[in-house]
Every structure is written in structure tokens, then in C-alpha cells.
Amino acid sequence: MIALVRRSIARGFDAAERGLNRLAGPALNPLAQLGALGFFLFWIVAVSGIYLFMLFDTGVENAHASVEWYSTRHAWHAGVMRSFHRYASDLMVVVMALHLVREFARDRYRGGRWFSWVTGVPVIWFLYMSGITGYWLVWDQLAQYIATTSTELLDWLPIFGEPIARNFLAPSSLSNRFFTLLVFLHIAVPLVLLFMLWIHIQRITRPKVNPPRMLAALTMLALLAVSIVKPALSQGAADLAKVPSPVGLDWFYLPLYPLADASPGALWGLLAAATVMLALMPWLPPLRRMKPATVDLDHCNGCGRCVEDCPYDALQLVPRSDKLPYVVEVAVDADKCVSCGICTGSCPSSTPFRSVGPLDTGIDLPDVTFASMRERLHELAARDAPSPRLLVIGCWHGAAGGRGEEILSLPCVAAAPPSLIDYALSRGLVDGVVIAGCSESACYNRLGVEWMQQRIAGERDPYLRARVPRERILSVWASPTEGARLDREIDAFKARLATLAQEPPQRQAVDMPASVKEAAS
């Protein structure tokens, strides 16, 4: 049932991301930069908040007047900054919600990824607390509504000595001291939020905390345009002798406040249940995890390429534990390892040209070994397939996901070292190689698509050797819903291969592993 929901939502994201990829390319696709945009919006809110704070009167008598001053007499700078502060905060909620749903839909919250998911739950709480405490400071009718409803909600919990809602009982109740406390909260809570965001990204390498400059600039421009056309304004000064009704709510931060009016207990129950359920989701049900990567020290010289490429910070270089003359070796943190195999693809020992002895490599997945990749290649090459013969290296999570019978199916295309492509073509096992990975904007293993692109382009070690004819390689980055496009591109590739003047090297006698020979016979 959960899988069905995930797939349905993922289809929606696929469609939206395809459109944005077509419009601006995967690098500027906002849906592929949600985390980075979240950080960027946080900094916009922080900088605009500091600016506004410098001009803010924290006294309860003058708070509203000073905020009005932003929007009336100094609209061109303080008013714009106020709108930036408000709308960037709202966009943070939008970005956070999309990020959460997208990671759920892409099934990137279970297994080794549980930490990022679970630490994201308090981020939601702190973002809401940051926004809600900010609204109080304006001390307009909305602030009054939020103040009374929030304190009534908090008073439902048996933790305060005196009902804090009594602070908003009548105009004479509210003191400057209480208001100063709110100012402190609105500064302290966002700092905790930032700390939680830092924890949130601790278990991934190369976290995207800055969007591409062009995307950042366009986001700022969009905020500026909307801030000018529809500036954020107050809703009239608070008056505790009156009930602020009707009041314009910020539906991003306050969608549940009407429920608080009706039943604070029900709202607390809902929030508690939602929080617990979100926190437990990585285990509902748990991901059936493959065995983590293992290191074969006989083939590891501690070069660190796998450490550099691991997207989940699961590998570390540690002092050598054997007698080989190297300084360091690789150690795998099994809890962090998601078994993507990118480390195998990056290991210089992963070379299929070796014909003597078992095909061991420095770091390997026990469930999808490098040796099994070569065996599978030979198995596919031995089939009586019509020319041109293709090797399709397909990612489990992309358009080639369900085609295990016809392809070399891997947890990530970057698990295949470039030398495997060289081997397949130079030995004449196939006429062309198709790399069918995830969509560029939604790589299941974060960096697999990027690393594979760079390896083929000769920009990242291990490089695909220059001798490998690039015209015999097709990269298709497509989501699971783009099977038809994958087929179309493969058909076109076959047609191109058929017209290539120069044939690839003739089939050579290949030292097939014994198991493959047996299978073929």
C-alpha cells in the first residue's frame, strides 16, 4: 500500500521534473535543488531578519508602529526586506514539504538513509516555531490571534504554573518584558533550526547547501518582484479588548490553528501522532538492505577514490591493519552504507581485463560483486542477439529498472567501472553500450549520475580511456516512468551504430570465467 502511494507520488514528481528539465536543464531544476533552496531561503530570512531587527522597536507599545514604519515610510528598503522575510519564510515551508514528500516518493528515507529522515522531523518543528514566534512580533491582529491561540494551546499541556494565556487577557496584561522574551525566542529558535539543519546533512557527503548561482539569482529576483507587487503588510494594531476576527491567516504556518480553537487536545494528539509516525517511517516497513560493501585489503592500496565518491559518508581512510606497504586502508561504516556500489565503480582494482585468478577488487558489494558484473556481460554477449549487439548497464531505480533479464542491472550505474565499458567494446563483446541511469534531477544514490557522466567525459578518476569510441556509448538518464523514451533512444542508437563506418574491434578470444563457460555450454 505504502509502495503504491510512493509510486503514485513519484509519477507526479517525474512529470513535473521532466517539464522543468526540459525548460532549464537538470542543474537549474528547482525540484532537484530543494534542500539547497531551503538553505538559501534560510539565509535570506536570516539576513532580512537582522536588517529588520535593527529598525525594530521591541517594546509592546511601539512594535506595531515600527513595523508599520517599514511598510509605509521606508517601503523601498525596509518594506521590501519585510516582504523578503515573510515570503522567503513561506517558501521555506513549501520547499520543506516538497523535499519531504519527494524523498518519501523516491524511497530515500529507509535503510542507511534513516538518519537524514529522522533528523528532518525536528527541523519541521523548529521551522514552524521560528515562523510562529516571528508573527507575534508584528503585534498586529494576526499576531494577537496567534498569541492567544498559541498560549491557549500551550496551556492545554500541564506544564506551566500559571496559564500563559493570561498574559493576553486584557490590554493591561501584556508587559514589555514578556515581549522581549518573544524577541529572544524568535532569535534563539532559528539558531536551533540552523543547528538541526547542520545535523540533518551530517550523513551525506557533498551536501548541496547552495543552489546554482543562476537559480539563486532567479529566486531572489522572483522574491523581489513579488515583494514589490504584493508587499507583506500588517493587519491593524492588536487590541486585546477585541477579538481579531476575521483575520487573514498565513496558511503555510497556521493551517492547524483553527483546529486549536476547536480542540487543543485533538490538535496535540494529531501533532504527536504525526511526529511519531514520521519518525518511525524508515521502519514502516524497514528496507530490505543488501549487505554493505566489503574491503579486500589484498587489492586496496588506500588510494581513497572510493572515499571521495561515496555519497553517504560511509567510507573512511584508516591506518593500515595488514603488512602491505601502504599507509592507509578503507573502512566501511556498515550502518551508513546503502550498498549503491559506487565505490566498486571508482576502485582502480575493478578491472575486468584481468584473466588470472578470481576477479576480486578492492571494495565490492557481496550481493552484486564486480566478478558477477563481468560474468553477466559475458552471459549477455554469448546470447544470439541480432546485430548491433548492445550492453545495457541499467540502474535499478531508473527507466531500465524492471529489465533485469536483458541487461546488466545494478543498484547504480556508477557501480560499473569505466573499464567494464572499455572491456565490452575493445573485446568486441558488444557493438555499443547503453548507460541507462536515473533521471539527472533525481539520482537515487545522489551522485551516481554525476560521477558516471564525469568518468565518461574524462573529468573524474577512474576515467574512461580515450581509446573507447564515444559514439558507441549512449547515456540515457530517465526515470522509471520514461521507459518509452529509453526504448526510443535505444532504437535510434542501434540505427546509428548500424551506420557507423568503422566496425569495432573484431571479437577476440576472451578468457571467460569458468562459470560463464559452463553457463554458455
Add this chain to the structure above:
Amino acid sequence: MSRPVSVPRLIGLFAVLAGVTTFAAAFSNAPAYRQIPAATGVIKFSFSHSADRGRECRRRTPEELAKLPPNMRRPFDCPRSRRGIFAELAIDNVVVFSKELPPSGFAKDGPSQIYRRFTVAAGSHTIAARLRDTPRASGFDHERIEAVSVSPGQSLALDFRPEHGGFIWR
């Protein structure tokens, strides 16, 4: 790997981002929400008040005082805990709140507290607030009955301040 993006496409992306930002701006203060129906007001019934002690203070005997350290020789032994307060609110002769309010705190030595909000139709209402904070078993120690006029959207707070003579409107 990033590819250069043409200006028209960048304009298109800007339009998308501006659209999302407009969506955020539109729902940042609309649609309006009505906490109470039109032509109604609110009466808040709230106080924080300590009742009498759980039992009467007892005068210590000279022997008992002699046993105490010099700095703790207080003539009376008073219990820490307080009694609960029985409070009642009636609007137009209909009792809308009637409850025994226990003292707060682990040692039951804090004030009894209440904060309730009642929505009433705009117009004139007879409000009767009563409170019992002594050992008496029935009746009330404080009472205020008054006709008040509530205008639409008005918020009236009925507090209890013994230093001001009992129930007061704020």
C-alpha cells in the same frame, strides 16, 4: 554536468519561480479565518488565586520551639498545601462553568488557576461569577452578578483580584 541555458529558458524558469512565490504570497494572509461568528463577542473567565491553607495554623508549644534551631523558631506551624477553589460562572442564569480547581504545584501549595473563553451573542447578558476559597462546604465567599453589554467582536475578561475586592472586569 551543467549545460548553458538560453535566455528565453531562464525567463521561463523565472516565471515558474515567480509563480511559486506568488502562490506563497497569496496564501500568506488569505483566505481570512473567523475565530468567532459575526455578531458575537467573547467573555474570558480567568484568575490565579490561592485559597486558604489546607488546615488551620497551629501554635507551637514552647517545648517544640526549643527543639528547633534558633533561626527556625516560628510560633506557628502552618501546612504548606492549599485548599482547592470552587468556581462557577453563569451567563444569563445558565451555569457554563462549575468546577473545583485544585491548587497547582507538586506540593499543592500554588494558586488555583483557570482560563476559559466563552463566545456569547452580542447584546446584554447577566454574568454571575462565584467563588469559594475557604473551608465552608456550601455557598460562596465571593460573588459578582452584573449585567454587561457585549458588542460584536468585543473581548471582556473577568478576573479575580482579592486586593481589588474580588471579581473585576478587565
